Amino acid sequence: MKIIMSQYFRTAFSNELTKKKDGKYIFNFPNISPKFFKIILRFIYCGKIDLEKLQGQDVLKLLTRADELKIQRLVICIQEYLIKHQHEFLQQNPTEILETIYLHETFTDLWNYCLEEICTxxxxxxxxxxxxxxxxxxxxxxxxxxxxxxxxxxxxxxxxxxxxxxxxxxxxxxxxxxxxxxxxxxxxxxxxxxxxxxxxxxxxxxxxxxxxxxxxxxxxxxxxxxxxxxxxxxxxxxxxxxxxxxxCVYDSVIISDKHFAIFSSWIENKNESYYNVNNIPYKFNLLYRASRDGNTIATFHAKCDNKGATIVIVKITNSEQIVGGYNPLYWDSSNGWKPTSDSFIFSFANKDNLQSAKLGYSNYGDPYSVFGGNVNYGPLFGGGHDLGFSNNRWYRSCSSSYPDVGIPLNNFQTDDYEVFQVVKK
Known part of the structure; x- marks a missing residue:
C-alpha cells in the first residue's frame, strides 16, 4: 500500500487514529485543502508532482503540509523546486519565509539557502x-x-x-x-x-x-x-x-567583497561616499590566480594580455598585508611604458582592517605609470619599479611614479596573487 510511505500514515494506522467505515479508512485533515491533498496523493501514488501552476506562497504552504504528513521525499522535492524556480518569491518577504522555515526542522536545504542569500x-x-x-x-x-x-x-x-x-x-x-x-x-x-x-x-x-x-x-x-x-x-x-x-562574490581567495567596494571607489577617485558591497558598479572577473594557473610570467601574459583594465592583488607571506595596483589600460607584452593618471598602487597593512589602507595614484603626466610587459616582467607599476614581478618574485625598488604606500622594499615573499578584469556594469 503506497500510502504507507508516509510516517504520518504509519503512525495513524498503528495508533488507530483513523475511523473505519464500510471497509474504508477515514482521515481528517482540517489544515489541508482539497487542492493540496490532490497534489499530495498524486505524488504518493505516481511519484509525480507539477508545481508550475502554483504561486510561490501556495508552494510554501504545500511544503508545510507535506511536512505535517511527514512525506520526506515530497519535502525534498518541493524545497528543490523553490530554490531553483522561486528565488524571486523567496526574496520578496524574507521575514515571513524565514519564520515559516524556522518552525520546520526538515526544511534544511531551504533554510541554508535562505540564510546564505540573506548573508550575501x-x-x-x-x-x-x-x-x-x-x-x-x-x-x-x-x-x-x-x-x-x-x-x-x-x-x-x-x-x-x-x-x-x-x-x-x-x-x-x-x-x-x-x-x-x-x-x-x-x-x-x-x-x-x-x-x-x-x-x-x-x-x-x-x-x-x-x-x-x-x-x-x-x-x-x-x-x-x-x-x-x-x-x-x-x-x-x-x-x-x-x-x-x-x-566573496568575486571568487577571490585573498580578499572580501568589501575590498572590491573600496577598489571601485578608488577607480572613480572618490574621496567620500564610498561604494558598499551592495552597490558596486563594476564586475571583477578573475583572469589569473598564481596558485591555480601557475606562477609564471608567460602564464600571466597568456591569461591577462589585451583584457582591458585590471587590478592586481598580492598577499605577502607571514603577514596579513596585501599590496597591488590598478591598470586602467591593458597588459600587452609590448615592451613599452604607458602613461596614465588613473592608475594606482595600494597597500593594506592588515587586510582585515580596512582602515589600514594606503593609496597612491600615479604622478600626473608621468610617462612610466604602467609597463605593458615582456618575457622578463609580469605586472609592473612605475618607472622606479614601484611594484613589480620579475624572476618569479615580487619586489619594490623605489617610489618614483607613485607615492610610498608601504610596500616592502626589495624582494618580498608572497603566498599568492590574483588579477581581475574590471568591467563597468
Missing part, C-alpha cells in the same frame, strides 16, 4: 520594512553569522532600529529616557551585545552612533573600546572578535 545580499532583509517584525531568535541567529556581508556599524544601527520597534512608546532621544525606559531597552538588547563586533566599528561611528547608548551597554565594554581607539598601543585583556568574513 543582506539588504533583502535589513532594508525591508518588515525587518522590525523579525523574531528575536531569528535575529540572533543572523547576527551570529561570520558571513553576514554588512559593515558592523550598519548591523548596530539595524539592531537599534529593531529594539525601538519592539517598544514604540519609547522616545528616540536617548538623553530623555527615564530609568524605566533604560531598563526596558537594556533587557531588549542584552542578548545581542556579544554578537556585535564593536572593535571593528570605526572610531568616528563608535563615538556618534554607539556611545550615545552607553547606558544600555556594559561599562567595561565601553571603557575597553575607548582604550582600543584612543590608546591603540595599550594591551587589552579582552578577546577581540575577528571581523566577519562574508563569502
Amino acid at each position: 545580499k543582506p539588504d533583502l532583509l535589513f532594508k525591508s520594512d518588515k525587518f522590525i517584525n523579525l523574531k528575536a531568535p531569528l535575529l540572533e541567529l543572523l547576527l551570529k553569522r561570520d558571513d553576514l556581508s554588512l559593515d558592523e556599524i550598519i548591523i548596530w544601527n539595524s539592531l537599534i532600529k529593531w529594539c525601538f520597534s519592539q517598544h514604540p512608546t519609547i522616545q528616540q532621544d536617548v538623553n530623555k529616557w527615564n530609568k524605566e525606559e533604560i531598563v526596558i531597552m537594556e533587557r531588549t538588547i542584552h542578548r545581542f551585545i556579544p554578537l556585535i563586533r564593536f572593535y571593528h566599528i570605526p572610531s568616528a561611528d563608535f563615538v556618534t552612533k554607539v556611545y550615545p547608548f552607553k547606558e544600555i551597554l556594559p561599562k567595561d565594554l565601553i571603557n575597553n573600546i575607548l582604550v582600543f581607539h584612543m590608546a591603540p598601543d595599550e594591551k587589552l585583556n579582552v578577546d577581540v572578535q575577528s571581523p566577519r568574513k562574508p563569502k
